[in-house]
Amino acid sequence: MDFEPSNSRTVGPSNASRTAAEAVTVKPGLQVLNLGLEPFGVTLARQEELVGQRILGAVPDTLILVEHPPVVTLGRAKQRGNLLLDPAALLARSTEFFEVTRGGDVTYHAPGQLVGYPIFDLRQHGRDVLKFCRGMEASLISALGEFGITARAVSGKAGVWVEGKKIASLGISVRRWVTFHGFALNVSTDLAGFQVIRPCGEDSSIMTSMAALLGRLVSMREVRRAVAARFAETFSLTETFSVSATT
Numbered sequence: 001m002d003f004e005p006s007n008s009r010t011v012g013p014s015n016a017s018r019t020a021a022e023a024v025t026v027k028p029g030l031q032v033l034n035l036g037l038e039p040f041g042v043t044l045a046r047q048e049e050l051v052g053q054r055i056l057g058a059v060p061d062t063l064i065l066v067e068h069p070p071v072v073t074l075g076r077a078k079q080r081g082n083l084l085l086d087p088a089a090l091l092a093r094s095t096e097f098f099e100v101t102r103g104g105d106v107t108y109h110a111p112g113q114l115v116g117y118p119i120f121d122l123r124q125h126g127r128d129v130l131k132f133c134r135g136m137e138a139s140l141i142s143a144l145g146e147f148g149i150t151a152r153a154v155s156g157k158a159g160v161w162v163e164g165k166k167i168a169s170l171g172i173s174v175r176r177w178v179t180f181h182g183f184a185l186n187v188s189t190d191l192a193g194f195q196v197i198r199p200c201g202e203d204s205s206i207m208t209s210m211a212a213l214l215g216r217l218v219s220m221r222e223v224r225r226a227v228a229a230r231f232a233e234t235f236s237l238t239e240t241f242s243v244s245a246t247t
Contacts, residue, residue, distance in 0.1 A: 030237035035066040064117040070095040082198035102181035104171030112188040143226040165208035
């Protein structure tokens, strides 16, 4: 899929007699790509393609929003003791397994979890990886606030937390200042699925979800909307268009 780049620019009035002070600066755009339910490996290939295009400036900053069928991914930290079943045993439970280049340890994804992959050029966001990660956390915290959930970041721990439980995990990679991988926000995930890992090296009971906290079903559509809007706000972008892809 090809996209036109969206870059920061200054739009001046057509009447040359107007002063330069009347020019309006337009914020760069954020492309949101809603994929629905898609296998992890397919989305990983999409990320790789988009990273290459973003490095070349062929696409704008892009936020992929997706749900995955059950899958366990192991990041660069590779604490295999936190993986409670080997890949063959996971496959027998219809759960895929991937080793990936993101930061962090072991993560579980499944339907009901909103996974976000920001393909952002940090050359346009201060060239600060830690600040970018804090911005992701702030975006999720703000989005959760729209649903009446008071969440926070915890010093020394990645992710987003609510009353000592983890509701969102984070882990990114950076290639030539372009980010990929990202976050996983538990919306209505079956939390029993986390029993195949030790999240953050802790018991799986540390995980929670929006549905568990609110005691009701939560609209994934509304969560996607809130997260995309808060990312645009946090990173001073304009949510220019949203694309749904099923292939």
